[in-house]
Amino acid sequence: MNIYLIIILISYLAVTGFGYWLEYLNMAYLKRYGSVVPSEFQGQIDNELLIKTQNYTIENTKYGIVLSVFNSIIALIFIFGGLLNIYNTWIESLNLPFMAEGIIFFITLYYVESIITMPFNLYQVFKIERKYGFNNTNPKLWITDFIKSIILSTIIMGIIIAIGLFIVTESPNFWWLWVWGFFLIFSMFIMYISPYIIEPLFNKFTPIDDESLVQGINSLMKKVGIMVSRVFKIDASKRTSHTNAYFTGIGKVKRIVLYDTLLKKMNIQEILSVLAHEAGHWKKKHLLKSMIVIEGIGLIAFYVSFRLLKYDLLTELFQIEKSTFFAKLVVLAFLGEIVMFPFTPFLNFLSRMHEKEADRFACEITDDPESMISTLVKLSKDNLSNLHPHPVYAAFHYSHPPVIQRIKFIRDVLTKK
Numbered sequence: 001m002n003i004y005l006i007i008i009l010i011s012y013l014a015v016t017g018f019g020y021w022l023e024y025l026n027m028a029y030l031k032r033y034g035s036v037v038p039s040e041f042q043g044q045i046d047n048e049l050l051i052k053t054q055n056y057t058i059e060n061t062k063y064g065i066v067l068s069v070f071n072s073i074i075a076l077i078f079i080f081g082g083l084l085n086i087y088n089t090w091i092e093s094l095n096l097p098f099m100a101e102g103i104i105f106f107i108t109l110y111y112v113e114s115i116i117t118m119p120f121n122l123y124q125v126f127k128i129e130r131k132y133g134f135n136n137t138n139p140k141l142w143i144t145d146f147i148k149s150i151i152l153s154t155i156i157m158g159i160i161i162a163i164g165l166f167i168v169t170e171s172p173n174f175w176w177l178w179v180w181g182f183f184l185i186f187s188m189f190i191m192y193i194s195p196y197i198i199e200p201l202f203n204k205f206t207p208i209d210d211e212s213l214v215q216g217i218n219s220l221m222k223k224v225g226i227m228v229s230r231v232f233k234i235d236a237s238k239r240t241s242h243t244n245a246y247f248t249g250i251g252k253v254k255r256i257v258l259y260d261t262l263l264k265k266m267n268i269q270e271i272l273s274v275l276a277h278e279a280g281h282w283k284k285k286h287l288l289k290s291m292i293v294i295e296g297i298g299l300i301a302f303y304v305s306f307r308l309l310k311y312d313l314l315t316e317l318f319q320i321e322k323s324t325f326f327a328k329l330v331v332l333a334f335l336g337e338i339v340m341f342p343f344t345p346f347l348n349f350l351s352r353m354h355e356k357e358a359d360r361f362a363c364e365i366t367d368d369p370e371s372m373i374s375t376l377v378k379l380s381k382d383n384l385s386n387l388h389p390h391p392v393y394a395a396f397h398y399s400h401p402p403v404i405q406r407i408k409f410i411r412d413v414l415t416k417k
Helices: 003-033 047-080 083-093 098-116 118-131 139-170 175-201 211-224 260-265 268-283 286-309 313-317 325-366 369-382 391-397 403-416
Strands: 205-207 227-234 245-248 253-259
Touching (some): 003 047, 003 325, 083 098, 175 245, 211 268, 253 260, 253 268, 268 286, 325 391, 325 403
Parallel strands (some): 227 253
16 A cells, blocks of 8 residues: 555544544533533423433434444445455446446445445434434335435436536536536526425425415515415425424525424414524525535536546556546545545534524514524424534534524524614
8 A cells, every 4th residue: 555545544534533533522512411401491391301312312423423434444445445446347347338337337336325324224213213202204105215215316316427427528628617517507407396396206295274374474475575486384294203394496486395293393483483594594695605605616626626537646546457437536536525524614604604694584574583492492302402512513513503502692682672
């Protein structure tokens, strides 16, 4: 093993090890403070629920570590142990056209990954989630969802790979720009069709039949400047007891979708505060701002990839006999995970700032911060959210501010009014 491979291996192990240290830090912090009821939750949560929350967080953390260790071992064997070389040589021996080779290369890897991680997924859904009262999925529904996901992913991946590789062959010097543009357009297309074609494959959408709620939503959205095409609820409860709500659609016209679990647990004012928060993201153009940052990074990544893929350095470095475009992409993706890790806190910081702005907007547009606070308390209790994440862990892993910080911020907004 040459010095460059040793440096890459050490870097990967350092990044992975740092991730495990963060998990340990968070669990130790939770064990130390997990039994303390925050002042924001006084009278809203008891010791029994705190213990349940603590156990749920720790059990999910241990599960995540085991899965991560398994994935890391597989990745190291595949990249450093010669399996990539064997697999790549086999694909090359098929003597298929360039696009066909690429489709088979990546979709086969996707199938293998889906199969070998299936036991972990089953354990989380039917052991951990069921143990804590969240899972409502039966084996038949899980298998049906799995098959649908495989078929859907195969179709989408097939389209992306085929068009992407077609662009590479037709524009060898500028494919990085055209492929980046294609990915951007395709992702927006998926966002547009998802509510009408993809999501109904998994859930049943029915119009909200509570007229007072519909009127409240329409009145709120009118104040914000959003046109609501329909307000739906989905039968999320057939799979989970977790709660959620979201907007779909591009532009000013939106569909609002509420989990039936949310409708059962929240009153009208609390539901409106959730939607006001989502409306805040639209009003403040958070999706657009996030896309600009992410797509900007993506454009740079595509150009760097283009420069690296022009040469055989990557395959020679990892001793891959056939220097195929696909093998170089796999190596590049592996290296990309290491390079992008230090940027994680920045991206999450940006997301947390957006969430803070959306909270402020929700309080101002509804003039009802107390409903926003009661919503956050209920959501935390119902989802067994960790009330005591370690600050460093939150910096790396939280796209939303910890709930205690959100409530304190809203209290501050209320105080200043």
